[in-house]
Amino acid sequence: MLGYIARRIVVAIPTILVIITVAFFMMRAAPGGPFDLERPMPEEVRQNVLAHFGLDRPLHEQYVDYLANLVQGDLGPSLKFRDKTVSDIISEGFPVSATIGGLSILLALFLGSLLGAIAALRQNKAGDFAVMGFAMAGITIPPFVMGPVLALVFGLYLGLVPTGGLDPRYGMTAERLILPVVTLALPQIAIISRLMRASMVEVLRSNYIRTAYAKGLAAPVVIFRHALRAAVLPLVSYLGPASAALVTGSIVIEQVFQLPGIGRQFVTAALQRDYTVVMGVVILYASLIITLNLIADLLYATLNPKVKFEK
Amino acid sequence: MINTSATNENTEAMESAAVQGRSLWDDARGRLFRNRAAVTSMGVIAFLILCVIVLPWVWPHSHETIYRDLVWISPTFENLHIFGTDAQGRDLFARTLVGLRMSLFVAAAATSVSLVIGVAWGATAGFIGGRVDQAMMRFVDIMYSLPFIFFVIILMVVFGRNIILIFLAIGAVEWLTMARIVRGQTIALKGMEFVEAAEAAGVSRFAIIRRHIVPNVLGPVVVYVTLTIPVVILAESFLSFLGLGVQEPDTSLGRLIAAGAQDMEVAPWTLIVPGLTMMLTLFCFNFIGDGLRDAIDPKDR
Numbered sequence: 276m277l278g279y280i281a282r283r284i285v286v287a288i289p290t291i292l293v294i295i296t297v298a299f300f301m302m303r304a305a306p307g308g309p310f311d312l313e314r315p316m317p318e319e320v321r322q323n324v325l326a327h328f329g330l331d332r333p334l335h336e337q338y339v340d341y342l343a344n345l346v347q348g349d350l351g352p353s354l355k356f357r358d359k360t361v362s363d364i365i366s367e368g369f370p371v372s373a374t375i376g377g378l379s380i381l382l383a384l385f386l387g388s389l390l391g392a393i394a395a396l397r398q399n400k401a402g403d404f405a406v407m408g409f410a411m412a413g414i415t416i417p418p419f420v421m422g423p424v425l426a427l428v429f430g431l432y433l434g435l436v437p438t439g440g441l442d443p444r445y446g447m448t449a450e451r452l453i454l455p456v457v458t459l460a461l462p463q464i465a466i467i468s469r470l471m472r473a474s475m476v477e478v479l480r481s482n483y484i485r486t487a488y489a490k491g492l493a494a495p496v497v498i499f500r501h502a503l504r505a506a507v508l509p510l511v512s513y514l515g516p517a518s519a520a521l522v523t524g525s526i527v528i529e530q531v532f533q534l535p536g537i538g539r540q541f542v543t544a545a546l547q548r549d550y551t552v553v554m555g556v557v558i559l560y561a562s563l564i565i566t567l568n569l570i571a572d573l574l575y576a577t578l579n580p581k582v583k584f585e586k
Numbered sequence: 587m588i589n590t591s592a593t594n595e596n597t598e599a600m601e602s603a604a605v606q607g608r609s610l611w612d613d614a615r616g617r618l619f620r621n622r623a624a625v626t627s628m629g630v631i632a633f634l635i636l637c638v639i640v641l642p643w644v645w646p647h648s649h650e651t652i653y654r655d656l657v658w659i660s661p662t663f664e665n666l667h668i669f670g671t672d673a674q675g676r677d678l679f680a681r682t683l684v685g686l687r688m689s690l691f692v693a694a695a696a697t698s699v700s701l702v703i704g705v706a707w708g709a710t711a712g713f714i715g716g717r718v719d720q721a722m723m724r725f726v727d728i729m730y731s732l733p734f735i736f737f738v739i740i741l742m743v744v745f746g747r748n749i750i751l752i753f754l755a756i757g758a759v760e761w762l763t764m765a766r767i768v769r770g771q772t773i774a775l776k777g778m779e780f781v782e783a784a785e786a787a788g789v790s791r792f793a794i795i796r797r798h799i800v801p802n803v804l805g806p807v808v809v810y811v812t813l814t815i816p817v818v819i820l821a822e823s824f825l826s827f828l829g830l831g832v833q834e835p836d837t838s839l840g841r842l843i844a845a846g847a848q849d850m851e852v853a854p855w856t857l858i859v860p861g862l863t864m865m866l867t868l869f870c871f872n873f874i875g876d877g878l879r880d881a882i883d884p885k886d887r
Contacts, residue, residue, distance in 0.1 A: 290728050298740060305744040415868035417820050419827045419840075420861040423847040431851060523735045527824060531847065541736070542828055545743045557736050 280573070287565045291558065295345070298557045299338055302550050309354040309548040328354060341554070350558075351551040355544070361555035368537035369559070375528065375536065376521045378456045383463035383517070388507060390464070391471020395506075396498070398476055406468060413465025418524055422458045422531035429454060455532045459524050463517055470513055475506040511575045515568035522560055611801070617881035624877025627870035634867065638687040647677035649684040650835050658853040670855045672845060681837055682860055686867065688838040689819050692753050696818045697811055699757025704764025705807065711765070712772030723769065726762050735759075735824075742830040752831055756821045760814055767810055771803045805882040812875035816868040823864065839864045 310316065310324050325331040329340065344351060350361035394406035429435045436450045478484060479502055487497045526538030537556055544552035618624055642649070646666055653675040661670045669678040711722040738755045745751050775781060775798070784794050823840025825831035832838040839860050846857030 293728070297737070301737070301740050301744055305740075411869065411872060412865075415816065415865050415872060416861075417823060417843075417864065417868075419824070419847065420843055420857070420864070423850050423857055424861070427850050427854065427857075523824075526735065527827060530828060542739065542830075545739055553740070560736065 276573070276576075280569070283569050283572075287562075287569075290565065291561055294561045295342070295554070295558060296338075298554055299341065300334075302545075302548070302553055303334060305548060307548055309550065328352070345558075350555040353549055353552050355547050355549040355552070361551050364540060364552055365537060365555055365559060368535060368540045371534055372525050372529070372536035372538060375452065375455050375459060375534070376518075376525055378452065379460040379463065379521060379524075380514075380517060382456060383460040383467055384510065386460070387464045387467025388471045388503075388510060391468035392475050392498075392503065392506070394468065394472040395475030395479060403472075407472070410465040410468050413461045416461070418458050418462065419527050419531055421461060422454070422528060425454050425458055426532070455528050455534060458531070459521065459528045462524070463520065467510060467513065467517075470509055471506065474509045475502065478502050478506045481505075508575065508579055511571060511578060514571035514574070515564075518567040518571075519564050522564065614805070614881045618877055621877040621880065623873045624881075627873040627877070630866065630870045631874070634686065634870075635690065638683055638690060642680065642683050642687070645677075645680050645683070647680045649676060649680040649837065651680075652676055658849070658856075661855055669859045670853065672853070672856050673849050678842075678856060678859055681842060682839075682863055685837045685839045685842045685860060686863055688749075688832055688836060689822060689840070689864070689867070692749065692756070692822045692832075692838065693815045693818045696753035696756040696760065696822070697814050699754060700760040700764055700814060700818075701807070701811060703757070704761035705768050705803075707761065708765035708768025708770075709772050709803070712769040712776070715773070719769070723766075726765055729762055738821075738825065739828070739830060742825060749832060749836070752822060752825065753818075756818050756825075759821070760818060764807070764810055764814070767806050768803060771806055772799070775799055775802055809875060809879045809882060812871060812878055816871040816875075819864070819868060819871075839867075 308325075308330070310321055316324075322331065329337060341351070350365070353359045353361055353364055356364065390406045390409070394403045397403045430437065436454055484497060484502055487501050488494075522538075525536060526542065528534065529536040529539040530542070537559070540552065541556040543549075544556070653671060656665075656667070656671050656675045658673065659667050659671045659675075661668055667677055667679070669682060672678055672681065707722065707726075711719045738759060741751065741755050778798075781794060781798055784798060789797070819839070822831055822838060823843060826838050826840030827844040829844070832841055842860035843857060843864065846853075846860055850857040
């Protein structure tokens, strides 16, 4: 298994390098630069600023420099926020995004597998149709519709939760987090419940479940000890794609609920040509997705006795 | 020479005989038309497409006309503002029509891009096999692990926001799964007995591809295409929502929803109308996709 992990990491390094390279040169190909303001500064000043950040040198030199700094863990200074480094900006935004993403995936796994299992146990009955109808709605309602609607209903009409996003003064309290987390989790709850239903239906038909019933075990014992264990396996392999979906989703959620997270910083930075911040966020998310995929694969292999670490 | 022509005659005879029987597609069509949700959805989509093409020409309000005195009118039959007006006093019904048309157009174009790349890539990898196959699929694996939405966002920022780029970018993201499906199917088909039998019977290579390979690859591809369309519509509106997609004076459902989300406290219909339109469209495509999958690949039922 250690060998397998080592090989995956060896593959991951060139992948990340490709990502860095593509993102680096794509950003630089963009028309305009970080210091092309609406009220232009004097050309002399502009040149000085460019020189200060090393942006006046040939592109390939900048690229090599960037990689050299990166290896030492230095993501460079932000070009837009004076006195802030990219690491500062990421460490401000990342806890918010990570909290919301982490809570969402936990909620989605719990509710999704619960609903999916219920639907499978009531296959082709009212409960099944209710859950699957809900799942279809969860998949088709985009989060940027669901978010505002939930905010409108629970925040404005019912007054149950405060509207207006996360205020740094109040911090991340439960009532401020609940709507973003639920909105982000809903599509994943839907997808996970469909996966869970399909796999549970198959497990319930299998011979060893029939054997378990035949030897007189009570239904809860069969379901919890035998069926559920086997049925959650496909969910584990979905964790990788789910983490990527959450990353994408969090960009919208942060926009909708005005959360000071990393996805919002990314969009703003891309529009303002804050090269270093864009690069920092891309690198962070790419490594995160690759790591989560690896963890999901390892977990799957550990839980599933049929999978062996070959090749 | 004589041999070849005999083979050709044989082939033609076989083909005309085969057409008489109940083909894979007849069965599939039968199953599809028994699925009420899928049939209804097809009707709704056909109706929506018709509306989107015809109604903008006959509707009394243009999506660009600004009625200065009629800002945020709630839905009313007066002056035929049946869905109300938006923050600039533009008719929301006309805007929703035009927005839906744009979303459907982007969906069709982006899906075609992903279809072409995916089928070409997957079929080549599957047909050639060996090292080429391994290299090509490893490339797909690497692409899978990229946070694609970031690249799309950077792309939109880099090259400005034009429509062609939007669907190229989205199509370039969505072809990976298509390539995997087509490759798997091609490899499986290459080893099938009926393909060998056709070869042994002297059917020409082109005829084998046309009669046996294409129809069998087509099934999963059609299903996946139908399921890609809603994904593409969502992706486009996601970009538009962030202000990176379609630009004024053009509009799309995503843009309308983004505007509606800002005004929802004073004018909830500006969110509800495009939101419901999008949901209806996505619902229908998903039902059609599920129905097609059940019809073409009945073993999953």
